[in-house]
Amino acid sequence: AQTVTQSQPEMSVQEAETVTLSCTYDTSESDYYLFWYKQPPSRQMILVIRQEAYKQQNATENRFSVNFQKAAKSFSLKISDSQLGDAAMYFCAYAGNQFYFGTGTSLTVIP
Amino acid sequence: EAGVAQSPRYKIIEKRQSVAFWCNPISGHATLYWYQQILGQGPKLLIQFQNNGVVDDSQLPKDRFSAERLKGVDSTLKIQPAKLEDSAVYLCASRYQGNTEAFFGQGTRLTVV
Numbered sequence: 001a002q003t004v005t006q007s008q009p010e011m012s013v014q015e016a017e018t019v020t021l022s023c024t025y026d027t028s029e030s031d032y033y034l035f036w037y038k039q040p041p042s043r044q045m046i047l048v049i050r051q052e053a054y055k056q057q058n059a060t061e062n063r064f065s066v067n068f069q070k071a072a073k074s075f076s077l078k079i080s081d082s083q084l085g086d087a088a089m090y091f092c093a094y095a096g097n098q099f100y101f102g103t104g105t106s107l108t109v110i111p
Numbered sequence: 112e113a114g115v116a117q118s119p120r121y122k123i124i125e126k127r128q129s130v131a132f133w134c135n136p137i138s139g140h141a142t143l144y145w146y147q148q149i150l151g152q153g154p155k156l157l158i159q160f161q162n163n164g165v166v167d168d169s170q171l172p173k174d175r176f177s178a179e180r181l182k183g184v185d186s187t188l189k190i191q192p193a194k195l196e197d198s199a200v201y202l203c204a205s206r207y208q209g210n211t212e213a214f215f216g217q218g219t220r221l222t223v224v
Contacts, residue, residue, distance in 0.1 A: 004153075006153075033212075035212055042217070043200055043202075043217055043218045043220075044215065044217050044218075045154075045202065045204070045215035047212045047214075050212055091153055091154070093213075095212075095213070097166075097167075098156060098159060098166075098167055099144060099156065099159070099204070099206070099213055100156065101146075101153040101154045101155075102153050103152060103153045104152070104153045
């Protein structure tokens, strides 16, 4: 079975600084996708970034980028120039035959 | 494009009562998921539909939970009878095909007292 592990329950970052959220996963599938979702207090899950496993190039979306290490089954999210609006729960998700989530990392942005 | 619609947004029931949640996915999305998210935890997959067929319901407590997706469009999730530990947010998500992200509704917050 696929599992997704986020080892950092809570993280904090100073506004305008950079923070990295960690995620590891376990799978025997060869074709899959990885995602980072943001969930603010409103509960709405918002897609932050996605990575296709067959692509070696790391995905970037404005201030958000990932470090995808397929052999190590690692998928970390880097947020640059952190803003107050980035404060939320962040979930790493694995999508193969099913769609699984990690336990989440609560990010606090300090003004 | 309209998003995933869920109703109700909030529901409070007493234990042993029954409750039903409704989800209307994005038009054309064949895959539909129901997740249970307990406060402070990540979403737990309850059931996955592909069109109107069940792909995975291994984590659905079938003695009290049931779900259906008639005609492969909207879906209902039912709990009967509810227990205190069922208090959670129930999220519905839909997906166009295997290489795309899932889109989520705003969820239904269930409180069982």
